[in-house]
Amino acid sequence: MKPRHVHRSEDCRAVSEILQRVGDKWTVLVVGKLGTGRMRFSELRAAVGGISQKMLTTTLRGLERDGFVTRTQYPTIPPRVDYELTDLGFELLEPVNALGEWARKNTARVNEARQKFDAACPEGRSGNHF
Secondary structure, three states: OOOOOOOOHHHHHHHHHHHHHHOOHHHHHHHHHHOOOOEEHHHHHHHHOOOOHHHHHHHHHHHHHOOOEEEEEEOOOOOEEEEEEOHHHHHHHHHHHHHHHHHHHHHHHHHHHHHHHHHHOOOOOOOOOO
């Protein structure tokens, strides 16, 4: 039997790596906030809410490494560091915003489906426990 779609393993790995970066909860929130313009670290941390300093630093470094964000440090006391989206980051903003909008529009439907599933399934099989 011949497979309908041929997937090369290197393509799958490349897509998986990128989706791991852009599909991360904090990445989505940071990219969304930076979509409004350049922000200082402290402004970004306050805007995202609930993110630790360490996690924000890790997320921003990953986004910078992957070319989605630029970091500009100014020689002031205390040091000032600004972050902003690159052209690639703004391209990412479009699907991120679309996914966020889809989630907002469909939250009630997903919650309803979860309730039906949980009510119909025997104990121990609800949620992510398959």
